[in-house]
Amino acid sequence: MSVELSNNRVFVVDDEKVIAETLAIILTKSGFNAISFTNPLHALEDAKRESPSLLISDVMMPEMSGIDLAIQIKRLCPKCKILLFSGQAATTDLIEQARQQGHTFELLAKPVHPTDLLESIKRLTEV
Secondary structure: OOOOOOOOEEEEEOOOHHHHHHHHHHHHHOOOEEEEEOOHHHHHHHHHHOOOOEEEEEOOOOOOOHHHHHHHHHHHOOOOEEEEEEOOOOHHHHHHHHHHOOOOOEEEEOOOOHHHHHHHHHHHHOO
């Protein structure tokens, strides 16, 4: 699957370590420079040093929601693509609130199948 990202740097953020690391491994094996984070604040700090091309983040996390993380990373890195995922129904309301503030993010339901993840990345990066 050919996916074009400007610097091929992908941040994967999930407070569940196994999910973050597994998705990063899948992406690395698919040719991305994927870095996993379990704390969204660490991902935000790293984005200040080197911009990611793509942020893949869980929505519901204790330190900061994935939506807030996405909004802040977009401010730092305007060209960064955003893909959010969640296993919680309450996420729909949060996504809608973000849309009302002018932020539109694609959302995948957990559990995320690797094929669905790669297809979503491909669609997102073709824009």
